[in-house]
Amino acid sequence: MNVASVKIENASFVITVDPDRRIVADASILIEGDRIARVAKADDLRDASADRVIDASDMVVTPGFVNGHMHISYAHATRGIFPDDLGPEYLPNVFGLQSVMTEEEERLTSLLALTELLKHGTTTLLDPGSTKHIEACMAAYKDSGCRIITGRHVTDRPNPLNVPVYPTAEAIEITRRTIEDMDGRLSGRMRAWAMPFSPEYASDELLLACRRLADERDTGLTLHFNVGGATAEKYMSRYGVTPTRRLADLGVLGPNVTLAHGLGISRDDVDVVAVTGARVVMCPTAAVKGGAGMASTALLPEMLEAGVDVGLGTDAGNNSNLVETMRSMYLAAVLYKDGRRDVTQVPAETAVELATLRGARALGLGDEIGSVEEGKRADLVLFDTRRAEWRTLFNPVNNLVYNADGRSVHTVIVDGRVVVEDHVPAFVDEWELIQQVQRIGEDMLARTGVRFPSRWPIG
Numbered sequence: 481m482n483v484a485s486v487k488i489e490n491a492s493f494v495i496t497v498d499p500d501r502r503i504v505a506d507a508s509i510l511i512e513g514d515r516i517a518r519v520a521k522a523d524d525l526r527d528a529s530a531d532r533v534i535d536a537s538d539m540v541v542t543p544g545f546v547n548g549h550m551h552i553s554y555a556h557a558t559r560g561i562f563p564d565d566l567g568p569e570y571l572p573n574v575f576g577l578q579s580v581m582t583e584e585e586e587r588l589t590s591l592l593a594l595t596e597l598l599k600h601g602t603t604t605l606l607d608p609g610s611t612k613h614i615e616a617c618m619a620a621y622k623d624s625g626c627r628i629i630t631g632r633h634v635t636d637r638p639n640p641l642n643v644p645v646y647p648t649a650e651a652i653e654i655t656r657r658t659i660e661d662m663d664g665r666l667s668g669r670m671r672a673w674a675m676p677f678s679p680e681y682a683s684d685e686l687l688l689a690c691r692r693l694a695d696e697r698d699t700g701l702t703l704h705f706n707v708g709g710a711t712a713e714k715y716m717s718r719y720g721v722t723p724t725r726r727l728a729d730l731g732v733l734g735p736n737v738t739l740a741h742g743l744g745i746s747r748d749d750v751d752v753v754a755v756t757g758a759r760v761v762m763c764p765t766a767a768v769k770g771g772a773g774m775a776s777t778a779l780l781p782e783m784l785e786a787g788v789d790v791g792l793g794t795d796a797g798n799n800s801n802l803v804e805t806m807r808s809m810y811l812a813a814v815l816y817k818d819g820r821r822d823v824t825q826v827p828a829e830t831a832v833e834l835a836t837l838r839g840a841r842a843l844g845l846g847d848e849i850g851s852v853e854e855g856k857r858a859d860l861v862l863f864d865t866r867r868a869e870w871r872t873l874f875n876p877v878n879n880l881v882y883n884a885d886g887r888s889v890h891t892v893i894v895d896g897r898v899v900v901e902d903h904v905p906a907f908v909d910e911w912e913l914i915q916q917v918q919r920i921g922e923d924m925l926a927r928t929g930v931r932f933p934s935r936w937p938i939g
């Protein structure tokens with residue numbers, strides 16, 4: 481429901497992530513249109529009226545969470561089919577399944593993924609270009625009310641992943657057209673970026689053209705960036721430098737570029753990234769399930785130290801498998817403590833920043849979202865703390881990071897619009913949608929012949 485003003489009243493705590501990192505106890509928030517108008521003690525806003533009042537007693541309010549890397553389109557239709565020890569055949573199967581989706585299948589599957597994201601408090605996501613029928617999916621983005629960065633992933637080099645390969649000029653033209661057609665739609669809730677899939681499968685010409693398009697159109701560029709091991713060796717023997725240095729020397733990196741995953745960036749190269757102003761989104765949920773050794777191969781603490789804007793993602797529903805930004809936030813807080821045997825690594829407060837304000841900055845949206853501040857977009861999450869896992873409650877940041885998960889999300893607001901209310905999505909019949917997507921998944925598996933039987937007998 482769109483209303484002119486909303487008042488969130490009597491929250492136990494508002495974790496603002498504002499410049500002073502205030503946690504306001506006994507607080508109320510006034511929203512006017514799509515912006516936050518006031519954040520104050522409940523008593524100070526007692527007389528303020530609004531078209532709609534939400535009772536936030538016993539609730540903790542946070543900024544909406546930002547998921548900076550999540551393939552939205554296909555995975556929910558066939559989620560959970562892949563064995564967890566699947567090797568290099570994993571990605572060709574994933575993109576093979578995705579490539580057969582019809583417009584309607586992709587719209588419904590995307591809508592289910594958005595339902596999961598929003599219900600668990602993620603209000604902004606970046607889909608790194610794997611959506612095939614973006615125009616058809618616009619209905620899902622519009623209906624759900626999410627904030628989204630989209631694009632079309634392109635390559636101009638043969639790849640074993642089943643990612644579409646185009647002649648270079650066509651890949652550039654697809655990127656240009658996608659930005660032109662999509663950027664700024666949904667009342668500005670949608671941005672469109674350049675999305676060359678990865679440096680391994682894109683020519684220098686394509687990478688540079690994508691960067692130029694991002695500059696000219698005042699938008700962003702993202703690409704998959706897993707550059708340790710064999711990739712690093714290949715670059716060293718071909719160019720005599722690391723992949724990160726090569727990309728920086730080429731002129732691809734810059735303040736509007738977001739590197740996804742960021743695995744295998746060396747300590748020296750962290751400074752290279754920092755100097756260019758490029759940003760990084762890490763996907764702990766995918767990294768740990770994929771056995772990436774995140775605490776040693778993803779230098780998150782070093783990047784923060786160097787001043788790099790780092791955000792969090794979850795990658796796709798087939799490799800995470802739960803696409804909940806909060807789970808990535810939890811992992812960011814615990815992985816480095818364990819992996820480096822050092823409890824001072826990534827404090828809970830930093831983990832909250834990664835999932836909110838830093839995550840917003842990593843997508844170039846730090847001025848608009850990521851904190852509960854007057855003048856910012858009203859993207860908010862209300863957690864119901866009348867639940868065992870939230871109690872007892874003294875330090876809401878610790879409880880948010882280490883105790884809670886998305887199941888306690890009660891209400892979600894994006895751009896001032898209530899999209900989840902009392903744990904229920906306001907934009908869809910969830911159970912009906914689930915049944916539709918189950919049928920879509922069964923049909924896709926039958927059409928493609930993709931089959932991974934359960935290791936335990938089902939029958």
Ligand SMILES: [Zn+2]
Nearest residue numbers: 551608704795
């Ligand atoms: Zn990805």
